């Protein structure tokens with residue numbers, strides 16, 4: 001990770017946000033958003049998902065968006081991939097990082113990608129092998145996803161031991177890093193702190209671990225804070241909290257990027273992000289939306305008197 005920042009903000013709006021709203025963003029609109037947010041200092045953006053276009057038309061232009069986004073200086077471009085085919089297409093387009101989709105909950109994995117967890121782990125092994133052949137320098141980073149780590153809409157509570165076992169398996173199979181996700185917004189801050197403490201005890205402190213929270217029940221920022229307290233240095237978020245939750249109609253989406261950047265900067269943690277430029281990016285994104293709601297409080301309240309962001313200090 002870059003030495004000049006304390007926490008890496010990983011914007012996932014162009015993927016997690018857009019995939020759950022009705023407005024179709026044209027490729028140029030996505031790129032305008034991505035370029036502006038990178039210019040605001042956001043170091044990593046998930047720009048698309050290499051799923052079958054008939055399943056998710058919103059993501060049909062992901063290869064083109066990746067090819068254009070990797071031209072932005074300094075930006076790490078990540079993409080979600082559900083299987084080997086998606087990984088091959090993402091690597092061909094030049095994605096810097098692949099986030100491989102997989103749930104800890106057997107029932108959720110089956111309903112989401114129609115595979116058993118064991119089949120998903122085998123698919124993960126194939127993706128790593130393909131990367132190692134196609135890219136012997138291993139410049140393309142592979143992140144092992146642990147969706148539903150804090151609970152599942154089908155089977156309820158997910159045992160921490162299941163999360164640990166799957167994390168270890170992913171690392172054995174060659175994951176460069178892990179992404180632990182509260183896919184359906186079930187987590188609370190104590191649970192988050194305990195799970196990440198346990199995870200670092202299990203896999204060691206030197207494995208890069210990202211955290212992905214949804215604000216479904218209003219605990220998104222509190223959970224992000226708890227993850228930071230446990231030692232997590234990479235957080236996913238979504239500009240304007242765009243998107244929602246497919247399992248809870250009307251619920252809000254990911255943690256709001258601008259609110260999270262404000263929290264981190266106010267706590268003295270450098271993100272490298274300029275909040276004014278981030279709000280301008282938000283405005284630009286909102287102009288492309290039709291009726292979709294956005295979330296967030298920093299946009300309305302602005303900074304408190306005397307606020308000095310850590311990045312500027």
Ligand SMILES: [Zn+2]
Nearest residue numbers: 016183212214
């Ligand atoms: Zn998500």
